[in-house]
Structures are given as structure tokens and as C-alpha cells.
Amino acid sequence: DSGVTQTPKHLITATGQRVTLRCSPRSGDLSVYWYQQSLDQGLQFLIQYYNGEERAKGNILERFSAQQFPDLHSELNLSSLELGDSALYFCASSFLDRASEAFFGQGTRLTVV
Amino acid sequence: GESVGLHLPTLSVQEGDNSIINCAYSNSASDYFIWYKQESGKGPQFIIDIRSNMDKRQGQRVTVLLNKTVKHLSLQIAATQPGDSAVYFCAENPRTFYNTDKLIFGTGTRLQVFP
Numbered sequence: 001d002s003g004v005t006q007t008p009k010h011l012i013t014a015t016g017q018r019v020t021l022r023c024s025p026r027s028g029d030l031s032v033y034w035y036q037q038s039l040d041q042g043l044q045f046l047i048q049y050y051n052g053e054e055r056a057k058g059n060i061l062e063r064f065s066a067q068q069f070p071d072l073h074s075e076l077n078l079s080s081l082e083l084g085d086s087a088l089y090f091c092a093s094s095f096l097d098r099a100s101e102a103f104f105g106q107g108t109r110l111t112v113v
Numbered sequence: 114g115e116s117v118g119l120h121l122p123t124l125s126v127q128e129g130d131n132s133i134i135n136c137a138y139s140n141s142a143s144d145y146f147i148w149y150k151q152e153s154g155k156g157p158q159f160i161i162d163i164r165s166n167m168d169k170r171q172g173q174r175v176t177v178l179l180n181k182t183v184k185h186l187s188l189q190i191a192a193t194q195p196g197d198s199a200v201y202f203c204a205e206n207p208r209t210f211y212n213t214d215k216l217i218f219g220t221g222t223r224l225q226v227f228p
Contacts, residue, residue, distance in 0.1 A: 002156065043157070043202060043218040056215050090156050099216045100147055100206055104156030 003027065004093050004105035012111045018079040021108045025072055025093030031055070032074040033094075033102055034066055038087035049074055050097045081112045121200065123223040132190040132226075136203035136219045141184060143205040147216070148177060148188045151200045160188070160201075190224075198226045 003026035013019055025032050034046040036059075045058035049068035060066075063081075068074045078085060088109050092102035126132045138146065144165040149157035163170045163177045163186075170177050176189040186203050200223050204216040 002158075004156075042221060045215055045217070048215070058215060092156070100145060100162065100204075104158070106154065106156050 002103040002105060004091055004103055006089075006091050006105035006108050008108060009106065010109050010111075012113060013081060015081055015083060015112055017081050017112075018077065019081065019110065021076040021078070021089050021091075021110070023074045023076070023091030023093075023105060025074070025091075026103055029093035029095050029103075030072065031094045031097050031099075031102070032068055032072070033092040033099055034060075034074070034076050035090040035092065035104075036087050037090060037107070038084075043090075045099075046076070048097075048099065055097060078110070083112050086110055086112045121221055121223045123225060125225045125227060126193050128193060128195060128226055128228050130193055132188075132193045132197070132224055134188045134190075134201050134222045134224065136186040136188075136222075138184050138186060138203065138205040138219060139217070140205060140207040141181075143207045143217075145206040145208075146177070146179060146186055147204045147206075148175075148186075149202045149204060149218075150197075151202065151221070153199075157202060186219075193224075193226050195226050195228070198224055200224070 005024040007022045030051045033048045037043045046060040048056040066076045088107045090107045092104045094102040147162045148160045151157045161172045174191045178187045200221040202221045203219040
């Protein structure tokens, strides 16, 4: 158990809908990273927050957004969902602003039908 | 591009044999590399890392080799065990962001260990 908690574990929704994925980082970690893992794209960095502020952006679509709250948990919002958004979404957390030291959660499997 | 799942290269080894998993990275400016293990239904887990000023680093039953000349990374697992069955990813840190590192993951390889 990495200490990073993601909910829900599985999510099935229809195209056009909006979903929110939640991540609770390890106790004391200030940085949260979101990754998308799909069959044809591998593991892709989406966005990072550090102590409540956006720190770095990767290949995140405009339909997607995220935030980190004062208690340091983070949410990834996916809207106007398309079939191609079906993937595993991972959250990782680290104490410092270093992705290389992050621990990953078990992921949320999103299926868009 | 990167691929996992159906398009994933697979390495099948017999229990007790040594495994070698390879990875080609893209950015010659990358100065830090990590190998991750991802078991079914779990997130990636750190195995071992290496900095660009080294060409070899050893851990417990694992060794990472770095060849900067050809931008190649390998992970060697000694005496492979059934519990080593997983997908293995390399990741590079291209240092494109000031004071922030952002990992770029390479193509995963599925390791299957048979008795």
C-alpha cells in the first residue's frame, strides 16, 4: 500500500458526461501528480499541483481540469467525455516538488460507453 | 509512440533465469532515470534509479545499466521469480522545467515468468 488513495476504483459513464476523480495523497505530501494510462498512449503526465497551486502541465486536454484543496487532496475533473478518454487515471504524491520521488495510487479505471 | 496493454512487448523467462529489459530514451539532456514495476491492478512502483553521471547501479537482485552514447537503459533482474511478473517502465527526467521535474515514461515491457 503506497498510502495514496484514489476513489472511485472503477467508473463507467456515458459520452458527454462529466466525472470527478479524487486523490488523497500520502500524509504530509504536498505535491500531487495526475497521469493517464491508456492502451495506445502509455503513461502520460497530465498535471501537477504543489501545496495548492498548479506547478506543471503536461498533455492535459482543455476538457480536463484539476485542483488541489487546502487539505491537499486533489480532484481531476473530466468533462464532455469521449470514448477515447477511457483509461486508467493515476494519482501520485510526493513531499517535495519531485515527480521522481512520488508514490502512485492504485488508479481509477474510467470506461466511457 | 508509447504503448501498453495489447501492444506491449512481452519477455517470457523461466523461473530462476536472469531477465534483461531494455528501454530507449529520447532526450540526450535527461539526467535522471527510473525503472518502475507495475503489477496487474496496481500503480507503478519505484524499483531503482540512476543518474547520468553513472553507467551502472545495483540494487537487490536488480541492476540498471545506462549507455548515454546510444541513449539506452536496461534493467537486469537476477534469478527471476514468479513475483517479478509485471509490466516494467523506464522513465526519464528531461529537466525541461525549472525547479520541477516531470517524468516521461517509455514503452512498457511485460515480463512473464513461467515455472
